[in-house]
Amino acid sequence: MKRIGYLSEELCSFQNLHKAFRRAFGASGRHQEACEFHFHLEKELLRLKEELEDNTYQPSPYRYFEISDPKKRTISVAPFRDRIVHHALVGILEPVFEKRFIYDSYATRKEKGTHKAIRRAQEFMKKNYFFLKTDVAKYFDSISHDILMELLRTKIKDENVLILAERIIRNSDTSREIQEGVGLPIGNLTSQFFANVYLDPQDHYMKDKLGVKYYIRYMDDMVMFSDSRNELKSLLKQMRFFLRDRLKLVLKERVTQINTRLHGLPFLGFRVFPNLLRIRQENFRRLKGRMRQREKEFENGLISEETFVMSVRSMFEHIGFADSLNLRRSLS
Secondary structure (H helix, E strand, O other), X not given: OOOEOOOHHHHHOHHHHHHHHHHHHHHOOOOHHHHHHHHOHHHHHHHHXXXXXXXXXXXXXXXXXXXXXXXXXXXXXXXXXXXXXXXXXXXXXXXXXXXXXXXXXXXXXXXXXXXXXXXXXXXXXXXXXXXXXXXXXXXXXXXXXXXXXXXXXXOEOOHHHHHHHHHHHOOOOXXXXXXXOEOOOOOOHHHHHHHHHHXXXXXXXXXXXXXXXXXXXXXXXXXXXXXXXXXXXXXXXXXXXXXXXXXXXXXXXXXXXXXXXXXXXXXXXXXXXXXXXXXXXXXXXXXXXXXXXXXXXXXXXOOOHHHHHHHHHHHHHHHHXXXXXXXXXXXX
16 A cells, blocks of 8 residues: 655645634634634744744643533543644645545545434435344544554654654543543544544455445434345344454444344434435424524524524525425424
């Protein structure tokens, strides 16, 4: 496998860092920290460039908060200057690994996403009677730093880029009761990208080694289709062994299921049938709750009318992706 070098110059270039700044600033909500960086933009970017070039850059600790949507999660927020570095790093690594990813991997990739994953699932369901649906238990908290670095080294030989990636990967907080050397913080651009890279060997094992034709992955949600229940049982057994032995991961058994297309596939917030798409009730209830929250924020002057309208429009578009005319009428 060809390894790519000479990435450091591109990573550290002022142009790349400025592009990374724009992306981070656009996603920041323009909070005080981001605005202060913007005020001293040239000086701050040059200082960051110098630290990256001489390998003195060190990521700072994360700030944490918890959400329940629907399950409880700890979200990690990196300081703004670190988020610029995340964008700069992913910006140069993404094209390298994009060539490696299988077609039917849909998370955090350009021209992919949830809607295309769901449409692909419908296409596969029309051709197969059974489906196998599973995902990984505590996926982000279970990712091995050593294995992840090994996977990065299979494609990257630029040592400075690898040093930077390792510093970001190992910048974890063991005070959160996560074992040292394991786990990626939820909420970071780098974590999403690295988590996608981590399961790439599983994709190639299923497609190249086992010859699975009808296989889809969205982050750690994996679906396979077949006309044989026994074939799916066999594939599930081999998947368990590969994930355990190669990646030190285990499946979430309580959600793992083999079922028929008549019951519909629960996937990415929808229930998918060959010719029908329904939004799942629990997702619809959460969406209504978020809509009521946005309405209160607007009434109390916490968000602008433009933000409120864009947020509501986005929610209606999400519902509208499903066959949901009656649901949309109930919200009008």
